[in-house]
Amino acid sequence: MMLIDCPYCGPRNETEFGYGGEAHVAYPEDPYALSDAKWAEFLFYRDNPKGDFAERWVHNGGCRKWFNAVRDTITYQFKATYPAGSPRPNVSGGSQ
């Protein structure tokens, strides 16, 4: 069982959490100005990096708050968790 460090509740079992895709995807400033292709890109296109990835998670089994996490997609290691709305922290020791 993986432990995920909720920024509000502390470390809890992974079964209490839900996944919410890539973090820091900003809503377009003027959605009406976008072409269909650009709009589809905003809605559906996501990074799929090998290594550190900033993601949204929700703590369903506790405080029910959304937060962000930097997770290594190779090792599954959670390098940092931080409240939604905060900038992505710099984490050192990234995978190769």
Next chain:
Amino acid sequence: MADVQELRRSPLVNRTQEMEQASGSAVSIREVRFTTQVGLRAEPGTPGYVALATHLGGLPERVGDVVGDVDTTAVLWLSPDEFLAVNEPDSGLAETLTDVLGDHSGQVLELSANRAFIEISGPASELVLRKSCPLDLHPRTWKVNQAYATEIAQTPVILWKVNEFTWRIAPRTSFADHVVSWLLDAMLEFSHREV
């Protein structure tokens, strides 16, 4: 007109006798009926938060914290901006807090029918709960008058340690029956005299 209060039934009224029979000196179980539960939402630092905190003698600030206690009004931490106030039946707490909040941004919601409260007490109560709770229930981690949202009987509950040997378990009412069945089964081994 019939008095509505006379007609209401608590979610575990059908299990009363079973719970009485299963209770012993090591561990006992009962339902705490018709507690008043009020959901509070207010962002810390806002005027609404300050108004509620002033009236209630503070609001819990971090996970596990409880302001007040089981004998008066207790406010449980649910998330940084969400709290659950609990006190005795028909206390009118929701009306009072609605007035306290006034026009400030925030929420006061009467949630008395949302959760059932099951009280499990006795020296073996921690051992019973340990069977199915993923959190560390040891007294060195879980102090008296702390409450956490967690899972018991594979059901989301709020678990509140009201004193050294007494815990209150608050599942949603529709899960209460299942949680009681689970606890009665877990209590079985403690109902016999020690050899």
